Amino acid sequence: MVSVVIPAYNEEENIRRAADTISRILEREKIPYELLFVNDGSADRTWELIREEAAENPNIHGLCFSRNFGKESAIFAGLRESRGDCTAVIDCDLQHPPEKLVEMYRLWEKGYEIIEGVKRSRGEESGGHKAAAKTFYRIISRATGIDMSNASDFKLLDRKAVTVLVNMPEKNAFFRALSSWIGFKTAKVEYDVQERQAGTSKWSTRKLISYALTNITSFTTFPMQVVTVLGVIMLIVAIVLGVTALVQKIMGVALGGFTTVIILLCFTGSIIMISLGIIGYYLAKIYEEVKGRPRYILAEKV
Numbered sequence: 001m002v003s004v005v006i007p008a009y010n011e012e013e014n015i016r017r018a019a020d021t022i023s024r025i026l027e028r029e030k031i032p033y034e035l036l037f038v039n040d041g042s043a044d045r046t047w048e049l050i051r052e053e054a055a056e057n058p059n060i061h062g063l064c065f066s067r068n069f070g071k072e073s074a075i076f077a078g079l080r081e082s083r084g085d086c087t088a089v090i091d092c093d094l095q096h097p098p099e100k101l102v103e104m105y106r107l108w109e110k111g112y113e114i115i116e117g118v119k120r121s122r123g124e125e126s127g128g129h130k131a132a133a134k135t136f137y138r139i140i141s142r143a144t145g146i147d148m149s150n151a152s153d154f155k156l157l158d159r160k161a162v163t164v165l166v167n168m169p170e171k172n173a174f175f176r177a178l179s180s181w182i183g184f185k186t187a188k189v190e191y192d193v194q195e196r197q198a199g200t201s202k203w204s205t206r207k208l209i210s211y212a213l214t215n216i217t218s219f220t221t222f223p224m225q226v227v228t229v230l231g232v233i234m235l236i237v238a239i240v241l242g243v244t245a246l247v248q249k250i251m252g253v254a255l256g257g258f259t260t261v262i263i264l265l266c267f268t269g270s271i272i273m274i275s276l277g278i279i280g281y282y283l284a285k286i287y288e289e290v291k292g293r294p295r296y297i298l299a300e301k302v
């Protein structure tokens, strides 16, 4: 059986369509399935609609979070609750073409353990968004050593991989990268990102920036090493300036030198503050992990 995890946040227009389309495709191919909708604390009728679908079709189940915990948490909740021999993750807005699930399933039958959906095209996105996404994926790709530029959350994982992911103690887990990082026999399926069926994107700019920061820091400590590099650069600058100042002093041509002092002061000050900020960010992450709060809280299940 294949479990299909579908995170949904304020997707009332899409629940019915997603449930119908995906179950129709899987039934046509005679693939035993369960659909697992995860309502990520929606403020609209999403949960009601999921319950209706679950009442109509015994293959459809739903999880309801007590509030909005974010897509990553929704995916992990779905993975944990899924019971299939393999588990797929797909967006509720059908931007990931569900027909590809069949292709992925067939590859899984052939023995692949992780089948990744790879974006052939990124669909409609604004210029600024594209540039930001590119930078983000460049950093993540370097951090994981895997090309992530076209990665997405559209994946099918074998039970083995699901078990590994679900048992990871990390709270700030980044599904897209982590599922590549764990290895296993991997295949890729290319797909074109579709137009969103209904509603608008659930990501505000603020949410995206915090998502990017969280995921970068959960995968790499590079920003912290930047601090060291800046320190070394400052040291070199300090030595050069120090020697010059001494030489001038000895030769008796030392001037007031206020400019240098002010520039140096501002420069070191700002670098120290930035560095402290970066360290603080990691400290906050460690604090969060140490607190050991659950990644999500389930309010209801159907």
Ligand code: UDP
Binding pocket: 006, 007, 008, 009, 010, 011, 040, 068, 069, 070, 071, 074, 090, 091, 092, 093, 095, 200, 201, 202, 203
């Ligand atoms: N989503 C979620 N929680 C959130 C934000 C989004 O579960 O806090 C779900 C959303 O319902 C959808 C998927 O994540 O199924 C992708 O979201 P969206 O289509 O808004 O993102 P985009 O396609 O614009 O990247």
Ligand code: MG
Binding pocket: 091, 093, 095, 196, 201
């Ligand atoms: Mg979308």
